[in-house]
Amino acid sequence: xxxxxxxxxxxxxxxxxxxxxxxxxxxxxxxxxxxxxxxxxxxxxxxxxxxxxxxxxxxxxxxxxxxxxxxxxxxxxxxxxxxxxxxxxxxxxxxxxxxxxxxxxxxxxxxxxxxxxxxxxxxxxxxxxxxxxxxxxxxxxxxxxxxxxxxxxxxxxxxxxxxxxxxxxxxxxxxxxxxxxxxxxxx
Numbered sequence: 001x002x003x004x005x006x007x008x009x010x011x012x013x014x015x016x017x018x019x020x021x022x023x024x025x026x027x028x029x030x031x032x033x034x035x036x037x038x039x040x041x042x043x044x045x046x047x048x049x050x051x052x053x054x055x056x057x058x059x060x061x062x063x064x065x066x067x068x069x070x071x072x073x074x075x076x077x078x079x080x081x082x083x084x085x086x087x088x089x090x091x092x093x094x095x096x097x098x099x100x101x102x103x104x105x106x107x108x109x110x111x112x113x114x115x116x117x118x119x120x121x122x123x124x125x126x127x128x129x130x131x132x133x134x135x136x137x138x139x140x141x142x143x144x145x146x147x148x149x150x151x152x153x154x155x156x157x158x159x160x161x162x163x164x165x166x167x168x169x170x171x172x173x174x175x176x177x178x179x180x181x182x183x184x185x186x187x
Contacts, residue, residue, distance in 0.1 A: 054125045084123040097160040131155040131175030141171040
């Protein structure tokens with residue numbers, strides 16, 4: 001074994017420029033790999049923190065409303081491993097009128113136990129950026145942060161939606177919220 005070490009030392013001393021380049025290349029590669037792994041490990045930190053704070057859903061189930069009953073949802077909620085549920089939520093792609101302009105938005109209606117009491121649900125909470133959560137039974141609405149900024153809708157503005165009976169319902173915007181670190185997949 002000592003012959004091998006003698007050969008290595010002799011090569012290093014005889015070919016100093018090449019040895020320096022090889023050692024510096026290996027050192028630089030190790031430093032860059034360490035930096036890349038460190039960045040990768042810390043990249044998810046803010047996402048993980050927000051995910052935990054909002055108690056975001058780990059699984060979303062999308063159904064056609066006519067094909068699933070409340071009993072079906074209760075059975076799903078009682079499955080082993082299901083720790084919390086938002087309850088039934090309805091999502092409608094509709095047009096909302098704001099300041100005389102018609103905007104295409106997705107309206108989400110939640111009729112879970114906690115939302116009917118005017119509180120945040122146990123799972124998939126909202127992070128209020130501005131304003132407050134709507135009061136129970138009031139004709140109030142939250143708007144998500146990104147459409148609010150894009151369409152320049154602020155707390156205190158009024159938006160109008162067309163109800164199922166064709167009448168227009170005016171809703172007061174009481175808050176701007178960030179909804180989910182995962183984002184909802186619309187199908």
